[in-house]
Amino acid sequence: MQIFPMSRINPVITKRQEQLLDELRKCADELSGQELYRQLQKGDNAMGLTTVYRNLQILVKQGLIRSRHLPTGEVLYTPVERDVHHLTCVNCGETTRLEGCPVKTMNIPKKTGKKFDLLFHTLEFFGLCQDCSEKNYD
Ligand SMILES: [Zn+2]
Numbered sequence: 001m002q003i004f005p006m007s008r009i010n011p012v013i014t015k016r017q018e019q020l021l022d023e024l025r026k027c028a029d030e031l032s033g034q035e036l037y038r039q040l041q042k043g044d045n046a047m048g049l050t051t052v053y054r055n056l057q058i059l060v061k062q063g064l065i066r067s068r069h070l071p072t073g074e075v076l077y078t079p080v081e082r083d084v085h086h087l088t089c090v091n092c093g094e095t096t097r098l099e100g101c102p103v104k105t106m107n108i109p110k111k112t113g114k115k116f117d118l119l120f121h122t123l124e125f126f127g128l129c130q131d132c133s134e135k136n137y138d
């Protein structure tokens with residue numbers, strides 16, 4: 001497989017997409033569509049919730065942001081350059097950031113036929129946090 005992670009260096013994005021991207025880059029943490037919507041409401045760049053979600057989807061497709069889905073159904077977004085993974089408790093949703101990325105050193109087979117334009121990866125670890133596992137087994 002041929003992988004071209006840098007093939008979209010300068011995608012053309014609209015003003016609104018740029019505002020969303022800026023907001024995500026400013027924030028040290030991941031944001032959901034709702035949170036982004038609320039943050040933009042505070043400033044001059046307010047836009048409707050549907051517009052927020054539609055533009056986030058476009059940014060994901062352009063390889064500028066990554067999305068990850070929580071067991072709660074919530075989707076969180078981060079700039080694609082932020083390669084961070086998490087441990088997530090399936091009971092309370094508590095999330096712990098992990099250091100480093102094991103995927104970077106993974107071997108991707110070179111000959112699988114078709115070209116694949118890699119945008120981002122996700123890697124999730126699910127389990128029970130200490131509080132929840134103590135509650136469950138007491
Ligand atoms: Zn928990």
Ligand SMILES: [Zn+2]
Binds near residue numbers: 084085101103
């Ligand atoms: Zn990674």
